[in-house]
Amino acid sequence: MIMEEPTSEEEFLAFTDLYRVSPYFQFAHFTANQAILEAFEREEDRNNRSIHVIDFDVSYGFQWPSLIQSLSEKATSTSRISLRVTGFGKNLKELQETESRLVSFSKGFSNLVFEFQGLLRGSRVINLRKKKNETVAVNLVSYLNTLSCFMKISDTLGFVHSLSPSIVVLVEQEGSRTPTRTFLSRFTDSLHYFAAMFDSLDDCLPLESAERLRIEKKLLGKEIKNMLNNYENNNIGDCAKYERMEAWKARMENHGFVGNKISSKAMIQAKLLLKMRTHYCPMQFEEEDDSDGGGGGGGFRVSERDEGRAVSLGWQNRFLLTVSAWQPLSLI
Structure with a gap:
């Protein structure tokens, strides 16, 4: 039976379920936000207590409530902090819903000035209305791998560099699925990745739970279907370009x-998150990189890599995604 395409509402519910029960997305968002918060703190003496986040794929906006809360803890009623989020989205309806969600949440923090500007992905950006001396943070969470060719990735990074941001946060799924690799290699890597994702749900939800079935069918199932359709139709350019951390590192440099x-604080936060989100399988915390893509053992694990310049979330012997933080060499 051919799987029906999930509605936008079904996909949203499945995403919400996975966000709530698994450390997968929260690890990426909390670690990225900690790096952004620290960039803001480094510039507090000159940024007019203003920060501008440019999010190249804002999606449902789930990343930003925790940053709003963290910034609010640093603000007072007489010394408010300004947070502007410029978010790119795939359609106008989703952008409007994301804006409504974030604006509503921010109203609970009177010592924070929040502003959201939604732009459609692919929009030509002429003026991002940068304020004088504000901290500029660029958020590239699971975005670059969705671009149709490596030239567009290069153009995007060139544009990001031209913004002279204080920090660029990069989060990418670990893999070896690029158009230059053989079909068998890409298929095998995809098989191992999705096997790890499905297995990791054992640590989050009972096998027969409605939430788990929704995640498997409406979220992971859709991703598998899209991948297979692209392989079958030879739409190699439309396939997500999942690469190892080392490849993204070389591209950024x-x-x-x-x-x-x-930072050590970000690492501690990541480990605490796993303690709260790990239910059945033992956790592992590692400091050294593994040449085979992950260490042995069971359950979720956090690994410090590249001499402390990257941190990965893994399941058993496979890295799932990696967070790293960057800044233009010219600003150092």
């Missing part, structure tokens, strides 16, 4: 960025 150390 080639575009004039230098990696920042992931």
